[in-house]
Amino acid sequence: MDDSGSTFDAVERGPGASDSPRGTPRGRDGDPAGHHPSVTALQGRFGATVLHHEVQAGDQHVVFVDAARNRTVLGWLRDDPEQRYDLLVDVTAVDYGGGRPIQIVYQLWSVGHKRALRVKCELPLDGLSIDSVVELWNAANWLEREVYDLFGVDFRGHPDLRRILMPQNYAEGHPLRKDFPLRGRFSRAEQTRRALSQDYHDDYTPEWLEVGGAPALEPPEPDDSPEKAEDTP
């Protein structure tokens, strides 16, 4: 039980860091649950780029890959005839809090070989940037936007990296980070003020307004705080 205070403190502070002593909770290396052909092939092909391999939940193979080479490794996993991970099931991220790196998690599935593989890349908090895989899988488009929106990870080369679930002008940061309070960063008064001061520029891009032939009103007034406040946690 959390005996450091009332439940409401957590709402104000964010869920807090994971208690796990290590950087990330890890399973046993080389579990006798069996070898995964793709893992062996990956280690042979990429050597030190494959940082770590583990087996989770009994039979799920997880490979940690150097974040700088994620697109190369994932591209090979997609195209190599022995691997053919043609379905990108999911892209998400995990924040353990406490200044530990954020993990980007790719769930892959090979329709032909009927095999699953989980690939993880770790990004330090001061370098939250990784190559986008939209070129490889269109499925990554919205999934990466969601990770950007909720965790603040920049995907280099993404064709349309905008917020997706939160409003475009949301200025309180990235909600799924561990240091983000459940009720948001701004005061209730500030949140209300912002909600009431929305106008149609928040819902339409300038291009759309041009197509829509909206009366050429004055350009949207530059909002002082939003985007700057967003980057300072």
Added chain:
Amino acid sequence: MTEKILEIPEPGLHSEPMLINLGPQHPATHGVLRLICELDGETVLKVTPDIGFLHSSFEKLGEYRTWNQIVPLTDRMDYLAPLMYNCVYVMAVEKLMGLEVTERCKVARVLCMEMDRIFSHLLWLGTTAIDVGAFTPFLYAFQERERIYQLHEAFTGARITTSATRVGGMMADFPEGWTDSLRDFVDTFPKTLDEIDSLLTTNGIHLGRTLDIGVISGEDAVNCGFTGPNLRASGVDYDLRKDKPYYDYETYDFDVPIGENGDCYDRYLVRMDEMRQSLRILDQALDRLPEGPINVADPRVSLPSKTDCMNDMESMIHHFKLITEGIMVPAGDCYFAIEGSKGELGMYLVSDGGEKPVRWRIRPPSFVNLSVIAKLAEGHLVSDLIMINASLDIVLGEIDR
């Protein structure tokens, strides 16, 4: 003669693109979905979906709750197939804990999941038919849905927010006579389904509105992350019940319907056939539903009996700790997916060994399916855009989470 008239350019008439904002409050978007359409006349040049109007941050809320307290959050995501979401969440936790549920519980969950697949497909069927002007199938479908609502209510006490599962079992066993009511549904529903089938499958208007609309090839569909009936309509045989079986699905006798062209009509045919296959599974599961306890007897998750609590100290302490602390899930992460009614429905859990998850992620099938709508609708008419959107079978509660 008419062609000639059309060819004459009218000097004063010039066309330019037009912007139409569809939704978020529009019944044809099947939820609070906003589609910003750039049109040339009635032709869609570009459509940009705008989502997030229903965002409730379930994943964040989950980080503040114990493992069992998350169950009520799951059915609020897909209110069209709530039991499916209840089941997949606890199945993922059980996978992470290495917990094997009882035989009765397995079959009971198969019953719940297949019943809700029909439940979800019926809503899709009714609302999609009404989008192309067929009102009767809507009434027929909702009449049958009402029977499943009543089954939900009889079992869980709620019609939509069922919250029927717990880690290690169900919140309760089926009440007396419940399986008979379900058997009655299984026996009588095919007649209604046949009637709807005869109204739509060869209906000229329905064919005209669905054939060759929103076509996507199998290869593109896989690349775009399509799963479920949408993917199978494009001819790709991918069904987790066959490819990565859970709960003994490999022992049930059923077929996976596959389409050919990947258009709206094939998506319709695949879902219609899936309902029949679900009925076959329900029929077999009802036959094999074994007697025995529905909850697993594992001290990590199960409460001791009331008698034990009152009579010995250890059981009392055990009960107290499970109630006040919640269950503990070993450190690690786990991705577990089932074949949901809308596609691959996965749960990704990260635990640090405590009573709350570090991360709870839902792999949302409709979210990924909807992201393809821009590609599918390009070049079609606005009315086809409505049909394409309907044929994807989305639920906004799960897209926005």
